[in-house]
Amino acid sequence: MRKIYIFDTTLRDGEQSPGVNLNMQEKVEIALQLEKLGVDRMEAGFPAASPGDLAGVSAVARAVKNASVIALSRSREQDIEAAREALKDAQDPCLHLFLATSPIHRQHKLRMEKHQVLETAEAAIRYAKKYFSKIEFSPEDAGRTELDFLCEVTEMAIRAGATVVNIPDTVGYLTPYEYGSIFKTLKENVTGIEKIQLSAHCHDDLGMATANALAAILNGADQIEGTINGIGERAGNTSIEEVAMALETRQEFFQAKTTLTLSEIARTSRLVSKLTGMVVPGNKAIVGANAFAHESGIHQDGMLKEKTTYEIMSPETIGLKESKLVLGKHSGRHAFREKLVDLGYNLDDEQMNAAFAKFKDLADKKKNVTDEDIVALLEEKLIETPEVFSLETIQVSYGNQSTPTATVRIKLLDGGHLDEAAVGNGSVDAIYNAIDKATKEEVELDDYSIQSVTHGKDALGEVHVVLKQGDYSVLGRGLSTDILEASARAYVDAINRLIEKRKSPARSRDNVTLI
Ligand SMILES: CC(=O)SCCNC(=O)CCNC(=O)[C@H](O)C(C)(C)COP(=O)(O)OP(=O)(O)OC[C@H]1O[C@@H](n2cnc3c(N)ncnc32)[C@H](O)[C@@H]1OP(=O)(O)O
Numbered sequence: 001m002r003k004i005y006i007f008d009t010t011l012r013d014g015e016q017s018p019g020v021n022l023n024m025q026e027k028v029e030i031a032l033q034l035e036k037l038g039v040d041r042m043e044a045g046f047p048a049a050s051p052g053d054l055a056g057v058s059a060v061a062r063a064v065k066n067a068s069v070i071a072l073s074r075s076r077e078q079d080i081e082a083a084r085e086a087l088k089d090a091q092d093p094c095l096h097l098f099l100a101t102s103p104i105h106r107q108h109k110l111r112m113e114k115h116q117v118l119e120t121a122e123a124a125i126r127y128a129k130k131y132f133s134k135i136e137f138s139p140e141d142a143g144r145t146e147l148d149f150l151c152e153v154t155e156m157a158i159r160a161g162a163t164v165v166n167i168p169d170t171v172g173y174l175t176p177y178e179y180g181s182i183f184k185t186l187k188e189n190v191t192g193i194e195k196i197q198l199s200a201h202c203h204d205d206l207g208m209a210t211a212n213a214l215a216a217i218l219n220g221a222d223q224i225e226g227t228i229n230g231i232g233e234r235a236g237n238t239s240i241e242e243v244a245m246a247l248e249t250r251q252e253f254f255q256a257k258t259t260l261t262l263s264e265i266a267r268t269s270r271l272v273s274k275l276t277g278m279v280v281p282g283n284k285a286i287v288g289a290n291a292f293a294h295e296s297g298i299h300q301d302g303m304l305k306e307k308t309t310y311e312i313m314s315p316e317t318i319g320l321k322e323s324k325l326v327l328g329k330h331s332g333r334h335a336f337r338e339k340l341v342d343l344g345y346n347l348d349d350e351q352m353n354a355a356f357a358k359f360k361d362l363a364d365k366k367k368n369v370t371d372e373d374i375v376a377l378l379e380e381k382l383i384e385t386p387e388v389f390s391l392e393t394i395q396v397s398y399g400n401q402s403t404p405t406a407t408v409r410i411k412l413l414d415g416g417h418l419d420e421a422a423v424g425n426g427s428v429d430a431i432y433n434a435i436d437k438a439t440k441e442e443v444e445l446d447d448y449s450i451q452s453v454t455h456g457k458d459a460l461g462e463v464h465v466v467l468k469q470g471d472y473s474v475l476g477r478g479l480s481t482d483i484l485e486a487s488a489r490a491y492v493d494a495i496n497r498l499i500e501k502r503k504s505p506a507r508s509r510d511n512v513t514l515i
């Protein structure tokens with residue numbers, strides 16, 4: 001099986017992501033983790049960019065023992081000298097020289113003719129060769145360079161002493177077919193190509209960076225450049241974890257592999273995200289929070305029966321503990337039952353059906369149903385009080401310059417309804433006055449408290465009320481994603497308990513000692 005070398009540029013191209021700035025300690029921390037991941041080469045920075053970057057590359061060069069450390073340099077002596085200084089303590093240093101070759105860059109940026117590009121690059125490689133045995137040369141914007149000129153540049157770089165020639169699709173412009181063809185052409189036409197390694201460096205402007213890197217592998221590339229989490233200039237670079245897992249998962253197709261320690265992928269991704277401040281999108285391949293999470297019932301059922309129905313890789317391979325079955329509105333009974341068992345509940349079929357109906361109701365209102373939500377739902381269900389009154393609808397009109405008004409519709413055991421409206425000092429007071437009018441119960445609100453049982457904007461709110469009537473004191477509880485609805489539910493719940501208590505004070509579980 002052919003080995004594909006991994007050249008990580010998280011600390012250089014990755015750091016070029018707008019808003020990212022890694023200090024020396026952070027660079028070293030990431031570099032040591034990249035070493036654990038087993039990258040073959042890591043580009044630590046661009047020493048000529050600033051004294052801080054030079055110090056960062058230098059610190060990485062001193063810290064890393066098991067990977068080649070690389071510094072980027074323009075085709076200029078002063079940049080090469082800065083890189084030389086930064087890499088002086090590296091065990092296995094490599095200089096990365098670049099010069100743009102495409103017509104657009106030659107004309108507008110460098111203002112050079114083809115022959116000047118060739119001469120400048122050759123002079124830089126020959127100068128650097130005095131100090132570095134390993135030199136990678138990148139014809140920047142190779143993807144938009146005339147193919148015959150790219151062959152000429154590559155031949156020049158080999159003659160001048162480059163050990164790797166990298167073919168950057170600097171602006172993420174090419175399709176996999178086109179990018180792959182460049183490698184094929186270079187392999188077939190460049191004299192001396194067998195003496196060097198060919199490398200791929202892709203950007204994700206059209207979302208094709210990983211596909212392009214894989215096309216390069218299929219056409220003879222020896223090395224893939226990329227970053228962890230795909231960070232980098234503009235839309236970013238090829239994601240190293242995507243290439244590594246594509247080769248791992250589709251070995252029979254690519255007939256190539258990396259020597260990365262795949263179980264370090266998740267840890268490396270988390271560290272890079274934390275230190276760069278670049279949040280990994282949930283749906284990001286391999287390392288996104290949803291990459292091994294399943295929400296829909298049919299998928300969850302398949303996963304419970306046999307994981308390969310919906311997973312082509314196992315989360316353990318990249319160092320995660322397990323796949324997640326996330327409960328939400330698309331979930332089904334199989335996953336719900338599994339969750340209940342996990343939480344320690346053993347419900348019979350009838351209880352299970354009732355709990356599932358409640359769960360679906362909640363899931364319609366809430367993005368993610370958490371374990372706490374389910375416990376709260378179940379506990380509410382398990383306290384059985386006959387519902388003489390049940391809240392059907394509430395409507396509240398509130399304005400800071402007007403009197404709050406509430407309308408409630410309460411359902412009776414016989415299927416009839418009570419509709420009432422009332423005003424109050426606030427929205428909750430108006431709702432409670434309307435419920436009092438509808439139920440004709442004379443009660444005193446002794447206590448009211450509200451808390452969020454789960455987290456986030458759509459968290460479940462839990463309201464507790466204590467109502468008093470003569471010698472009786474009862475507790476009521478209401479749960480909803482809306483605090484006014486939770487307040488109304490708690491109040492109606494307490495009234496039902498009061499009625500139950502009046503009927504059989506000895507049997508009732510609600511007692512002032514509960515509070
Ligand atoms: C595709 C890539 O990712 S390339 C790497 C991009 N990374 C960076 O640019 C990050 C670090 N860069 C920097 O800190 C600064 O740009 C520096 C220190 C390198 C240079 O700063 P300045 O001297 O102020 O120049 P500035 O960045 O404005 O312009 C770049 C100059 O380099 C020239 N240049 C660009 N690429 C190369 C190259 N590969 N070799 C030689 N010269 C180059 C440009 O033509 C321009 O030259 P000019 O000043 O004669 O017009």
Ligand SMILES: CC(C)C(=O)C(=O)O
Nearest residue numbers: 098138140141168170
């Ligand atoms: C420096 C080069 C390799 C680069 O990052 C690019 O062209 O994208």
Ligand SMILES: [Mg+2]
Nearest residue numbers: 013170201233
């Ligand atoms: Mg780049």
